[in-house]
Amino acid sequence: MMPDTKLPTPTMGVPIELGGKTYHLRYSLKTRRKFREDVGQDILSANVMGDLLAKLLMYGLLDDDPGMTEERVEELVDLEHIADVVDALSEATGTSALLKMFPPGATEELAEAAGQVSVPPKDPQPPTSETDVGQEELPPKNDDEKPEES
Numbered sequence: 001m002m003p004d005t006k007l008p009t010p011t012m013g014v015p016i017e018l019g020g021k022t023y024h025l026r027y028s029l030k031t032r033r034k035f036r037e038d039v040g041q042d043i044l045s046a047n048v049m050g051d052l053l054a055k056l057l058m059y060g061l062l063d064d065d066p067g068m069t070e071e072r073v074e075e076l077v078d079l080e081h082i083a084d085v086v087d088a089l090s091e092a093t094g095t096s097a098l099l100k101m102f103p104p105g106a107t108e109e110l111a112e113a114a115g116q117v118s119v120p121p122k123d124p125q126p127p128t129s130e131t132d133v134g135q136e137e138l139p140p141k142n143d144d145e146k147p148e149e150s
Contacts, residue, residue, distance in 0.1 A: 013064065014092040016085065018076035025060035025092035035059045043093055053077075057085070060092055 013026030032043050039052060043059075054073040061068045077085055 013060070014088045016088040018073075018085075023061050024064045025057070025088055026063045027060050027093050028063070031059050031062070044095065053085075057089065060089070 011026060013024030015022050016025050017023075027043055035041075035043050035056065038059075039055065041052070043056065054070045054077070057073045057077065058068050058070045061073065
């Protein structure tokens, strides 16, 4: 008798309402590979707010609707609800879960490293001690100096 080993069931995807119908966004490894072959960028590093948004959504909707086209996605997505679309996209690609695993401030660095956003440089802070990493060194203290009397 063979052991009872269950294969994992693929996820249903993330529900998203477009044009009054509920679809499910799902990005399998196969979908990720096909997107990369078509576009030349990985799903996780694509600039989704640019011209690739419709294509990225189309690839995620193909499991649910094999006849989905980029043009149909452009008709279905209304800019009034773009925040909901981007939230669903983040959840479906796993980027929202990844961002929750890192402390505040790390997400900007990760997003910049992935090419998703450009983070402006932070204003340099004056060093507060001799041991501040990456900061200028303060001159050594001279214990022989006496404080000035007023």
